[in-house]
Amino acid sequence: MPETHAQIRRWHLYPTAEDLVAHAAAAIGRIAAEAIARRGDFHFVLAGGSTPIAIYARLRDLDCDWSAWHIYIGDERCVGPEHPERNSRMAEEAWLRHVPIPAGQIHPIRGELGPARAAADYAALLASVPRFDLVTLGLGEDGHTASLFPDHPWGVEADAPATLAVTDSPKPPPERVSLSARALSQAPQVFFYVAGAAKRDAVARWRRGEGIPAGAIRPANGVDIWVDEAAWG
Template sequence: MTALQTCRWHEFANRTQLEQAARRFILEIAERAIATHGAFRIALAGGNTPRYVYQSLRTAETDWSAWHIYFGDERCLPAKSPDRNSRMAQTMWLDYVNIPRQQIHPIPGELGPETAAASYAQLIADIDEFDLVLLGLGEDGHTASLFPGAAWEKGTALPTVIPIHDSPKPPLQRVSLSPARLSHATCVMYLVSGENKREAVIKWRAGIDIPASRITPAGGVDIFSSIC
């Protein structure tokens, strides 16, 4: 039986307010993690709403040397493709701060879904919990590269990192952390903005099963939302 998701909804009048609040939340979690165990392990999301939150982090005052960057999913495209989640994070944020390069861990999507998934599963095998997982929401209810109706929904024993061959949005081939692995985090934060997300949010709040509702960390999820 799938665990029930506990949601804390944080609603904002516009995307600017959402981004400012999200920035504060991320930095508070980072400060707490660094004070507790000397490192901050964050898994990043792709998408337009995270893009501007990342940009706002360029000027943050934090111990960047303690940050360790991971990714929740990736498209199987060349490493420097502007459509890669890792490339977006680099150009919007990571190229501007002093996180040691060896502490930034992109998913090697250029290797293809099977090889990339196996490689990333090995990389994260020793991580107990992420301190923070960032996720977005698609208009169809998908999160990371977990799309509704895709093969992963029928799996009974999903791997930690899933090779995706049937994405309904291009490219077809992707890699995604599994719902269980995304749930294995101290904090999970969704960033949701835009009128086109309204129907998915209505379904989510009504308790209808969508991919975003499959992420069920013990501490619940925080959803920062601006639907206007």
């Protein structure tokens, strides 16, 4: 990976995953309200995974202007729209179908098109997006985030494309689309959500500064990592 500025990390430790979920949902609501008050809209990149899905379910209860929200997906599996492991479908079931965000402001990655075409399609969409206000990400047991895996391209270069077509993911399914590390770093606020003892080794490696994919997300303002005690160890 080319040498860039160091990742600034702020760790937020919570006793349980339930505490993490409650505080994270409140923080998302606050950031959304601030963005809408300042500019009239809020552009939000979603992570997949069990912990983010629990957070999204909490967002149903927000008292906010849903018409100002714009939703994007950080990565997607190349499966059909109704596949149970599709990130956009999980977010839809947990949250999006329960709130009145205009359909045209929810932007799934069309993984059913295959990785190359879906990546190109989403890159074209993102070219018209003025900014992200908040990017949310998870952390895999191997240190991956979105669909950026160890020993694979992460797209950290200044001229890296906004999206990457993944054809040989070490986790099934092998074909995926991911926003690149460069694109994920283009937000004033980036949150990682990490819960459970299975993530403890990845968290320890990250804290030691090892070169895991999550460390390639380097926004100018740094990243906030929300972690429960089980993952912190």
